[in-house]
Amino acid sequence: MTxxxxxxxxxxxxxxxxxxxxxxxxxxxxxGDAFAGFYERSARPLWxxxxxxxxxxxxxxxxxxxxxxRFLTADRLPDLAAEGEQTARRYxxxxxxNLLRDHWRRPHTEQLDQAPExxxxxETEAGASDVRMLLGPALQQMRPRDRQLLWLAYAEGxxxxxxxxxxxxxxxxxxxxLFRARRKMAKLLGASERNKA
Amino acid sequence: MRLEGCARxxxxxxxxxxGQWPLACTGELRAHVEGCPSCxxxxxxxxxxxxxxxxxxxxxxxxxxxxxxWRAQLRRRNQAVERITRPLLGAQVFALAVMLxxxxxxxxxxxxxxxxxxxxxxxxxxxxxVRLATLSAAGVADAGTGWLLPMVLLSxxxxxxxxxxxxxxxxx
Numbered sequence: 132m133t134x135x136x137x138x139x140x141x142x143x144x145x146x147x148x149x150x151x152x153x154x155x156x157x158x159x160x161x162x163g164d165a166f167a168g169f170y171e172r173s174a175r176p177l178w179x180x181x182x183x184x185x186x187x188x189x190x191x192x193x194x195x196x197x198x199x200x201r202f203l204t205a206d207r208l209p210d211l212a213a214e215g216e217q218t219a220r221r222y223x224x225x226x227x228x229n230l231l232r233d234h235w236r237r238p239h240t241e242q243l244d245q246a247p248e249x250x251x252x253x254e255t256e257a258g259a260s261d262v263r264m265l266l267g268p269a270l271q272q273m274r275p276r277d278r279q280l281l282w283l284a285y286a287e288g289x290x291x292x293x294x295x296x297x298x299x300x301x302x303x304x305x306x307x308x309l310f311r312a313r314r315k316m317a318k319l320l321g322a323s324e325r326n327k328a
Numbered sequence: 329m330r331l332e333g334c335a336r337x338x339x340x341x342x343x344x345x346x347g348q349w350p351l352a353c354t355g356e357l358r359a360h361v362e363g364c365p366s367c368x369x370x371x372x373x374x375x376x377x378x379x380x381x382x383x384x385x386x387x388x389x390x391x392x393x394x395x396x397x398w399r400a401q402l403r404r405r406n407q408a409v410e411r412i413t414r415p416l417l418g419a420q421v422f423a424l425a426v427m428l429x430x431x432x433x434x435x436x437x438x439x440x441x442x443x444x445x446x447x448x449x450x451x452x453x454x455x456x457x458v459r460l461a462t463l464s465a466a467g468v469a470d471a472g473t474g475w476l477l478p479m480v481l482l483s484x485x486x487x488x489x490x491x492x493x494x495x496x497x498x499x500x
Binding site: 174183203286 | 341372373376377378380381391394397400403404
């Protein structure tokens with residue numbers, strides 16, 4: 132089957148648009164159109180995850196771009212047709228999680244478990260609509276790691292095994308950490324409800 | 329601490345993910361959730377997180393997939409070029425190391441031939457200026473056996489220069 136490429140391939144300078152691109156087309160199971168479709172379906176959930184966990188929409192913008200770049204330049208890119216889009220999406224979330232972890236590991240930034248709660252109290256564009264609702268105030272009091280686990284489990288509907296793959300934690304650890312996070316979140320939600328009432 | 333939740337949580341999770349909860353679910357499941365704290369907790373969390381997900385997704389500002397695709401192609405090409413030129417750089421560094429080792433060996437040999445190596449080291453600048461004067465006055469061919477060290481130094485400079493050129497042009 133002949134693979135069609137996106138028209139923007141033509142915008143590459145001539146020396147770049149030659150052999151290297153052809154090589155990529157042979158290696159990659161994704162062509163430009165397939166990628167555009169996959170991007171449209173997966174970019175928003177990925178952005179939501181990264182923005183919510185980092186509480187930093189600008190950082191999420193950068194991380195989303197970098198996640199897709201790494202996804203496309205990976206040695207073994209998941210085949211959307213053969214392996215299914217969910218596999219590719221989980222792989223993308225894993226890249227995003229790793230980038231987030233790298234960001235937190237840098238010396239000039241906060242550590243994952245030491246980020247101040249105040250960093251998550253700012254009302255972002257993404258959170259503006261639901262921060263007034265029940266979840267916002269409760270989320271502000273959770274640690275980033277707990278937010279990460281809760282988001283993957285309850286917003287994305289991932290299983291423990293899939294969360295473990297995305298975060299690099301052991302499945303048993305995910306189970307325990309998620310259990311604790313869920314308890315804490317439920318208490319906070321209950322308290323928010325009572326306060327609201 | 330008991331980590332096991334309710335036995336019907338997976339059934340409830342499926343209903344939540346497929347959008348069947350609550351209207352398309354059986355009355356029996358709804359009644360169970362009403363009386364089960366664990367399932368109730370799951371429903372509350374899932375609903376809240378899915379609402380938050382929807383709000384965040386609506387607020388997301390996405391870049392062009394074409395631009396990302398294009399940048400990925402460029403990055404892939406750069407990675408390929410880097411992979412190809414890596415052995416070349418290795419060879420250059422190896423050659424430089426061999427030349428430097430040869431120069432050091434030669435200097436060591438010359439020092440071992442001297443009765444006063446420390447004194448020779450102190451006289452080294454003077455020795456260099458004499459050699460350079462000899463070279464400039466009589467040419468390399470007439471400089472006798474003293475041509476070796478300047479040639480080694482010159483070779484080292486040339487090799488080092490090639491490495492510097494590599495880093496400044498290809499890498500950038």
